[in-house]
Amino acid sequence: MNELVVIEDLHVDFGTPARPLPAVEGLDLAIDEGEIVALVGESGSGKSVTALALMDLVDFPGRVRARRMTFSGRDLVRMPDHERRALAGRDIAMIFQDPIGSLDPCYTVGYQLDEAIGLHGHADERASAAARRERALALLREVEIADPAARLSAFPHQLSGGMAQRVMIAIAIAGRPRLLIADEPTTALDVTVQAQVLALLMRLRREHGMTLLLITHDLAVVAETADRVVVMYAGQVMETGVVPAIFDAPLHPYTQALLDALPEHNLDRARLRTIAGVVPGAHDRPSGCLLAPRCAFAADRCVSERPRLRAFDSGTARCHFPLGAP
16 A cells, blocks of 8 residues: 555644643654544544644644654655645645534635635636536535535525535535545534434545545444544554454553443443543643553553553554553
């Protein structure tokens, strides 16, 4: 497989240089052409910030640095700003969380689609208002919106959550991206609509030959869709592995704890299993393993020594005492 995305030693910090908040710390990530990779973890784990860094959308006071970051062999770290901006929305597109909030409430669906097509569409699609309208209608049909002509004149507040998400997907694919980043694409949608949106994304990925980076906390979604999983916690990669092996035999206690919290793993219990505590913030990061204060398997070494990411037969894990490892 050809590597489409390569990220080495990515760091994203907020706060001030004197008191930084590491949102992403030393992340390595490689995504092959056509692959579906899932970034999973609790809120605050650094999943969305990783995607924003790849899109060059981390705002001040965020600071991004990486030893290497490439897309299709092109160096994103040293790429001129105008070339980097041209990639975003065309070759790399992103579906953001909260579709209603991501659409501009002051403009119609048609206007916002027209803008995306004008910026990222093919030359023949950008040639005239009529061509852009025809392309907008085609995109709405592609994302399975009924009566697309009527929806062009709708404002975001007139859309349901599921329909707004479909419009966001239509805008994202207007430039025929090679990499589509879907950030919690089913958040706040009911179960039926969640399934429809996921099925739509899988169909579009297959028909367009796109690579998909799926950001989610829903492991059930990951099990159904992803080829490979990257588990993040407090800005660090804790485990990587392929599906279904990472579900059958996780190496990291954090991955196991996430799986234990799934409703289907708690059918005989009065209460769902949970992970005690919260993700550490700027000023309470442990000196050893970042998970140590919440880990049921933590030993003295975990408290005093930061583990490194190690390779195993089934994947990688950042743990002194990986589960099931010799």
